[in-house]
Amino acid sequence: xxxMKRSSAPRKDHYHHGDLRNALVENALRLxxxxxxxxxxxxxxxxxxxxxxxxxxxxxxxxxxxxxALSADGHARMVATMEHALAHxxxxxxxxxxxxxxxxxxxxxYVEFAVAHPSHFRVMFGPCKPGEDDLACLAAQGRDTxxxxxxxxxxxxxxxxxxxxxxxxxxxxxxxxxxxxASLLVDGALTLSSSERHDALRHAGxxxxxxxxxxxxxxxxxxxxxxxxxxx
Amino acid sequence: xxxMKRSSAPRKDHYHHGDLRNALVENALRLxxxxxxxxxxxxxxxxxxxxxxxxxxxxxxxxxxxxxALSADGHARMVATMEHALAHxxxxxxxxxxxxxxxxxxxxxYVEFAVAHPSHFRVMFGPCKPGEDDLACLAAQGRDTxxxxxxxxxxxxxxxxxxxxxxxxxxxxxxxxxxxxASLLVDGALTLSSSERHDALRHAGxxxxxxxxxxxxxxxxxxxxxxxxxxx
DNA sequence: ACCGTGATGTGAGCGACGCATACATTGCCA
DNA sequence: TGGCAATGTATGCGTCGCTCACATCACGGT
Numbered sequence: 001x002x003x004m005k006r007s008s009a010p011r012k013d014h015y016h017h018g019d020l021r022n023a024l025v026e027n028a029l030r031l032x033x034x035x036x037x038x039x040x041x042x043x044x045x046x047x048x049x050x051x052x053x054x055x056x057x058x059x060x061x062x063x064x065x066x067x068x069a070l071s072a073d074g075h076a077r078m079v080a081t082m083e084h085a086l087a088h089x090x091x092x093x094x095x096x097x098x099x100x101x102x103x104x105x106x107x108x109x110y111v112e113f114a115v116a117h118p119s120h121f122r123v124m125f126g127p128c129k130p131g132e133d134d135l136a137c138l139a140a141q142g143r144d145t146x147x148x149x150x151x152x153x154x155x156x157x158x159x160x161x162x163x164x165x166x167x168x169x170x171x172x173x174x175x176x177x178x179x180x181x182a183s184l185l186v187d188g189a190l191t192l193s194s195s196e197r198h199d200a201l202r203h204a205g206x207x208x209x210x211x212x213x214x215x216x217x218x219x220x221x222x223x224x225x226x227x228x229x230x231x232x
Numbered sequence: 233x234x235x236m237k238r239s240s241a242p243r244k245d246h247y248h249h250g251d252l253r254n255a256l257v258e259n260a261l262r263l264x265x266x267x268x269x270x271x272x273x274x275x276x277x278x279x280x281x282x283x284x285x286x287x288x289x290x291x292x293x294x295x296x297x298x299x300x301a302l303s304a305d306g307h308a309r310m311v312a313t314m315e316h317a318l319a320h321x322x323x324x325x326x327x328x329x330x331x332x333x334x335x336x337x338x339x340x341x342y343v344e345f346a347v348a349h350p351s352h353f354r355v356m357f358g359p360c361k362p363g364e365d366d367l368a369c370l371a372a373q374g375r376d377t378x379x380x381x382x383x384x385x386x387x388x389x390x391x392x393x394x395x396x397x398x399x400x401x402x403x404x405x406x407x408x409x410x411x412x413x414a415s416l417l418v419d420g421a422l423t424l425s426s427s428e429r430h431d432a433l434r435h436a437g438x439x440x441x442x443x444x445x446x447x448x449x450x451x452x453x454x455x456x457x458x459x460x461x462x463x464x
Numbered sequence: 465a466c467c468g469t470g471a472t473g474t475g476a477g478c479g480a481c482g483c484a485t486a487c488a489t490t491g492c493c494a
Numbered sequence: 495t496g497g498c499a500a501t502g503t504a505t506g507c508g509t510c511g512c513t514c515a516c517a518t519c520a521c522g523g524t
Contacts (some may be wrong), residue, residue, distance in 0.1 A: 014490090017502080036359065041481060053501045054483085063482065110381060126420050127268065142421060146460070150258065168455025173436040180412020181404075189359050189374060204405040212442030224401020226379070248519060257520065273510060286513080287473045376493055 005079050021059040023049045025069050032119045036229035037126060042066060067123050074124040074140040078113050082148050085109040096159040096218060104205045104220075107178045110145075111197065123188050125179075133182060137196060149175060156212075166213040173211075175206055201226040253291040255281045257301050264302060269358060274298060299355050306356040307373040310345050314380050317341040326389040328450060334384045336452075339410045342377075343429065346414035353418050357411075372374045374410045379405060388444075398445040407441075409436055422459060431458040 017023060027048040042063045043053045054219045060066045085105040092098040114121040124141075153170050156162045162170070181200065184190040192200060199222070206222035249255065259280040264272045292298040317337045324330040346353040356373075385402050386396045394402070397433045413432065415446045416422040424432060431454070438454035 020501080038359065038448075042483090043481065052503045053481090054485090054504080055482075058501055118281060125421055126414070127270065127354070128421055148435050169432075169435055169458045170439075172413075172432055172457055172459055173439050176416060176436065177409040177414035178412065178418055180408035180410065180414075182358070184408065184411055184414045187359055188356055200401075203401055204408065207402075207405050207443030208439065209443070210445075211439030211441070215444075225404055226401045227404055246519085252472080274512090285475050286475080289512070290472055338513085375505065 009211055017049070017051060017055075018056060020049065022052060024056055024059060024066065025073065028066055028070055029073065029120075032067075032115065032123060036068070036119050036122050040067075049205050070120070072141055074117070074120045075145065077117075077120075078110070078124070079112045079144040079148065081108040082106045082130070082145060086148075086152075086202075098185070099152070099155040099161050100205075100209065100214075100218065100220070102155060103209070104177075104202065106148055107174070107205060108201050109175040110178045110199070111182040111201065113187065114186050115197070116170045118186040121182065123182075142224075146171070146175070156209075160215050162212040170212055174208055177208065183186060192227070196225050199223045248279070248318040249287075252281065252283060252287060255287055255458055256291060256298065257305065260298055260444065261305065261352075264299075264355060265349065268351050269299070269355050272299075274424045283463055302352070303356045304373055306349070307377065309349075309352075310342070310356070311380065313345045314341040314377060317382075318380075326391075329364060329395050331384070331387040331391040332437075332441065332446075332452070334387060334452065335441070336434060338384055339406070340430070340433050341436060343412045343417065343433065345413040346418050347429070350418040354445055355402050357415075374390045378403070378407070388441075388446075393446050393450060394443070394444040406440055409440065424457070424459065428457050428459075429453045 024045055027043045028040065030047065031045055039156070042060075046053045052207045053094070056066070059062055083106075085108065086102055089098065089101050089105055092101050149171055153162075153167060153174070157164055157167045181190075181204070185192060185197070202220065203222040203224045206219050210216060210218060236259070254279055260272065260277045263280065274288055274292075276447060277298070278285045278288045284449055286370060292301070298462050313335075316332055317340065321330065321333050321337055324333050381403055385394075385406070389396055389399045413436070414420075417429070432454065434453040435456045441451060442448060
């Protein structure tokens with residue numbers, strides 16, 4: 001009664017998967033990207049890996065924990081995108097110009113990441129009901145991208161693009177703006193073409209820098225974008 | 233076999249409810265506020281009204297349609313909040329000061345509404361998969377609040393707080409910022425006390441107005457807010 | 465006054481879901 | 495080599511969204 005193996009094609013060679021946790025995250029990533037975070041089901045992810053639904057609960061306390069892993073992965077990818085953007089800046093003449101370019105680049109990276117991976121973005125920033133101990137983990141997730149923003153703003157002060165007194169509390173308006181634009185685009189309240197996004201980000205960067213005390217002469221040209229909400 | 237009525241207390245006097253649609257919306261509103269948009273179920277709403285689950289489908293094509301009704305209701309409440317804020321502005325000396333106060337007031341109304349009704353806000357701006365014909369309806373939802381923003385910005389130009397050339401495309405950065413702050417607060421990525429929100433909004437309004445070319449002398453004092461993301 | 469027709473609500477049911485439990489299989493280490 | 499902890503399976507419970515056949519009611523035309 002042991003020789004009933006050898007049945008159909010996709011025979012399981014190992015009872016144990018070997019790396020089920022990563023396989024689940026990987027497939028969940030794909031499924032969430034396809035069906036969105038709402039339509040995603042833990043059972044389907046397990047099915048995709050060819051494993052019983054219950055097996056997933058050996059690696060994740062519940063569905064929220066799996067999504068939490070996706071969120072962490074997303075934040076990691078986002079900092080990578082932003083750092084890549086910073087590392088591949090076109091050469092700029094002065095250090096002030098470079099600081100401004102960095103400022104614009106990380107903002108663009110933020111919303112382009114959101115537009116390119118909307119479901120992932122929603123999982124990262126969607127409602128989180130962490131189970132007490134994941135709080136530290138969750139807090140750590142946003143820290144890296146936030147630190148990049150802090151550094152870039154410090155760079156604007158160091159190159160004397162903005163004054164030290166204007167620097168205080170500058171993170172919040174900048175982050176809010178970029179996150180708001182990303183959210184509106186991801187949730188479909190607003191639709192912008194790629195070039196419109198580019199213009200909107202440059203214009204907004206212009207406005208924010210001027211608001212932080214940067215003199216207009218230092219700023220790149222920016223074309224404003226006029227929109228209607230939910231236009232079709 | 234007709235006299236088996238008169239049983240327990242909540243005896244149904246009418247087979248037909250009379251105004252089931254509104255009753256469903258009303259209870260759904262309450263349930264969404266309690267359990268959040270994710271944990272909300274159409275069945276529970278029907279149960280709350282004391283009606284069979286299938287009855288709801290006589291009035292809403294599916295769960296998304298019910299949430300769509302909630303969304304419309306939310307947008308109506310939001311414009312009411314904003315208009316109320318505009319109508320109850322403290323008296324300001326000059327028309328310019330009043331225009332600036334209006335600008336700050338609608339921003340504050342936007343995020344305070346979001347903070348006060350986070351679930352409702354999520355339903356309003358969450359992912360929408362409208363069924364083709366609801367598109368016009370959906371487009372109309374945001375229009376009123378957007379029009380208020382347009383009028384307030386026009387007011388800033390009329391009172392010469394901002395120059396006409398800076399007015400072009402000013403809606404997007406302003407809306408983005410205010411929506412971003414609201415989203416971060418609602419989704420728990422950021423936690424601010426009531427007074428911190430007040431300061432943050434004033435400071436951000438300051439930055440935006442300066443970015444739009446308003447001279448600093450015209451601006452109210454604004455205390456910046458420094459934060460850490462997901463702090464505990 | 466009546467009846468039929470359309471609107472509205474009921475009840476049962478289908479498939480899928482999240483999650484819990486008992487059991488089977490395996491790698492690993494003493 | 496034997497036993498144990500880790501890992502995966504099978505099964506089941508309660509709920510959900512949604513559908514369908516049927517019951518009940520309101521109302522208007524004759």
